[in-house]
Amino acid sequence: MSTGHARIAGPGEGIGLDELALATRNHGLPLEALRWDVTPPGLHYVLTHYDIPALDPADWALQVTGAVERPLQLTLADLQRRAGAAARVTLECAGNGRARFEPRPVSQPWLLEAVGTAEWSGTPLAPLLHEAGLSPDAVDVVFTGADHGVERGVEQDYARGLPVTEALRPDALLAWAMDGAALPPQHGAPLRLVVPGWYGMAQVKWLTRIEVLTEPFTGYQNATAYRIATEAGDPGDPVTRIRPRALMSPPGFPDFMTRERFVPAGPVTLTGRAWSGRAPVTAVEVSTDGGASWSGAELAAADPAHPFAWRSWSFAWTAEAGSTDLLVRATDATGEAQPVEQRWNRQGMANNLVQRVPVTVLAR
Amino acid sequence: MSTGHARIAGPGEGIGLDELALATRNHGLPLEALRWDVTPPGLHYVLTHYDIPALDPADWALQVTGAVERPLQLTLADLQRRAGAAARVTLECAGNGRARFEPRPVSQPWLLEAVGTAEWSGTPLAPLLHEAGLSPDAVDVVFTGADHGVERGVEQDYARGLPVTEALRPDALLAWAMDGAALPPQHGAPLRLVVPGWYGMAQVKWLTRIEVLTEPFTGYQNATAYRIATEAGDPGDPVTRIRPRALMSPPGFPDFMTRERFVPAGPVTLTGRAWSGRAPVTAVEVSTDGGASWSGAELAAADPAHPFAWRSWSFAWTAEAGSTDLLVRATDATGEAQPVEQRWNRQGMANNLVQRVPVTVLAR
Numbered sequence: 001m002s003t004g005h006a007r008i009a010g011p012g013e014g015i016g017l018d019e020l021a022l023a024t025r026n027h028g029l030p031l032e033a034l035r036w037d038v039t040p041p042g043l044h045y046v047l048t049h050y051d052i053p054a055l056d057p058a059d060w061a062l063q064v065t066g067a068v069e070r071p072l073q074l075t076l077a078d079l080q081r082r083a084g085a086a087a088r089v090t091l092e093c094a095g096n097g098r099a100r101f102e103p104r105p106v107s108q109p110w111l112l113e114a115v116g117t118a119e120w121s122g123t124p125l126a127p128l129l130h131e132a133g134l135s136p137d138a139v140d141v142v143f144t145g146a147d148h149g150v151e152r153g154v155e156q157d158y159a160r161g162l163p164v165t166e167a168l169r170p171d172a173l174l175a176w177a178m179d180g181a182a183l184p185p186q187h188g189a190p191l192r193l194v195v196p197g198w199y200g201m202a203q204v205k206w207l208t209r210i211e212v213l214t215e216p217f218t219g220y221q222n223a224t225a226y227r228i229a230t231e232a233g234d235p236g237d238p239v240t241r242i243r244p245r246a247l248m249s250p251p252g253f254p255d256f257m258t259r260e261r262f263v264p265a266g267p268v269t270l271t272g273r274a275w276s277g278r279a280p281v282t283a284v285e286v287s288t289d290g291g292a293s294w295s296g297a298e299l300a301a302a303d304p305a306h307p308f309a310w311r312s313w314s315f316a317w318t319a320e321a322g323s324t325d326l327l328v329r330a331t332d333a334t335g336e337a338q339p340v341e342q343r344w345n346r347q348g349m350a351n352n353l354v355q356r357v358p359v360t361v362l363a364r
Numbered sequence: 365m366s367t368g369h370a371r372i373a374g375p376g377e378g379i380g381l382d383e384l385a386l387a388t389r390n391h392g393l394p395l396e397a398l399r400w401d402v403t404p405p406g407l408h409y410v411l412t413h414y415d416i417p418a419l420d421p422a423d424w425a426l427q428v429t430g431a432v433e434r435p436l437q438l439t440l441a442d443l444q445r446r447a448g449a450a451a452r453v454t455l456e457c458a459g460n461g462r463a464r465f466e467p468r469p470v471s472q473p474w475l476l477e478a479v480g481t482a483e484w485s486g487t488p489l490a491p492l493l494h495e496a497g498l499s500p501d502a503v504d505v506v507f508t509g510a511d512h513g514v515e516r517g518v519e520q521d522y523a524r525g526l527p528v529t530e531a532l533r534p535d536a537l538l539a540w541a542m543d544g545a546a547l548p549p550q551h552g553a554p555l556r557l558v559v560p561g562w563y564g565m566a567q568v569k570w571l572t573r574i575e576v577l578t579e580p581f582t583g584y585q586n587a588t589a590y591r592i593a594t595e596a597g598d599p600g601d602p603v604t605r606i607r608p609r610a611l612m613s614p615p616g617f618p619d620f621m622t623r624e625r626f627v628p629a630g631p632v633t634l635t636g637r638a639w640s641g642r643a644p645v646t647a648v649e650v651s652t653d654g655g656a657s658w659s660g661a662e663l664a665a666a667d668p669a670h671p672f673a674w675r676s677w678s679f680a681w682t683a684e685a686g687s688t689d690l691l692v693r694a695t696d697a698t699g700e701a702q703p704v705e706q707r708w709n710r711q712g713m714a715n716n717l718v719q720r721v722p723v724t725v726l727a728r
Contacts, residue, residue, distance in 0.1 A: 030550070041405045
């Protein structure tokens, strides 16, 4: 019933109705919304694998179990009596860019927009694990949500294992609020995990259970779904932290249908955001001639208070009448730069190919 | 440069990247969110023709102009000093169902989900028009937004004309708040129009100008875009009020990719919502055998306080192991029922073809 892998679309095969059904349910950040430091409510990207569950906080509790000395059960009120913590974090879906791969792996068909930045608040995870007395042999911590469905033949509650070293980071958070309000249903109410720097699949929503394992978690989302491989038989590498990316707020005004941009000739300030979950962004470069040449953009200073939030960049461009493609690319402190040619994988994961914005510059 | 019409997709032509770009920007209501009387923030459908504008309320003002004795200019503070009003209203995009038409008009490719219900609050429109002294010869009132773009070759600020009789309805509202909070950017901040009962194209966002005309408005959105015609040369009929529709919260749990539903055998309560912008919904019927037979569902009583909000319905079903299609259809007091065969038009408007939910019932 299941190959465990996304089907690869044939040459010239358009987006199917099943992919479209995912695209109309889940949504990206309209790129003009890059203008806000913190994404306004409703504009942050959302990906829900199954259905948004209906959880009544009054009936809900979180289990902490597995390789711990003292299993815990906590209500939302119990959690809210604990020490508070907050973090401004940029989250991105691991599948962002999938529909730009050629050939296209058939799954949630993101183009570029599966990103957003929010202020998450709740309580730190590590003290809770220490209080439960996690085993010194702990390897993975498994976070299970209340969302239930079937994925490539496997019926499951959504569950992801996280290496224990990541779960014990002081900035890993159990969050019940987003941007100062209670979590909206689609973002995991009443409680979700936030692990800054990792792609969205690790940020488990609608949390019901945290289980400590003394061996690696082999569930579907870790072993099968979120992998990077180019050959059908290869188990591949796990998807982990967010690769560097810069995006541009498309300048000027759009055509409704093609989203092509029109810009009056003259001085234009190009702006956008850049981020990486691996290391600080060290450079943003812009090309205004379709990739033939690149120039450094002005990158906002890193804010030590928000190491995992995107940073703004800007670039002064003198637009001359005609047509061109604008490109932008980020490099982070690991030395990794966004590729200008695709680095394909059959799961359609982590495609940080540079953004290309076709623009028609109108004579004044 | 412009035919004024959407291209019609060829036989078997998949969704294109331009349609997908619209689908990832704009988004529908995940149908499990029909469970809420008022749609939670971020789950209400959104359609933005061009870009979400960046408006600073401090710099913003509304012009009331045209065939009036006393043109007005009002700041947001001026408007907020006026009499208050609020309404719970179900809004639906006129293009809802477009991607289910065969052949498919190429535009925003909605399936079923372009709907939502919100509590809008602001000030009534009619007293403002009377205060400006609208001409007794007034025919249309044109509402112009700050969103600017090109559509099928026509550069424009989004603008829609509304018949003066509709603009003078006591329940037509200039809204600055949604669900008790300031309008989010994507829903028209700082001010939008809400005309209960009409499809979304009439609910102009980011309002900057209200102009009274003594002849019918001939702008692009009225004369070209929002029409219903089957022949290429036919100007067609204008899109106006929302046709009757019922939708079901898909029961059981989904397959991630196909969204097919799995339901354990036994008693299942099917639930959903029904609405019409033309007249009260009088009946909701359900078929559990793929449309061969229909039975009446339980429809919640009309709430006189919210005549233009959807109403809940429920239906007791005993699911037997096997595969079937669930269907639901609404009828309103005009006698109009949702069609079970498509009523095609080349703009892809107002497609209220009944919903069909394929379900696999699992033996217990």
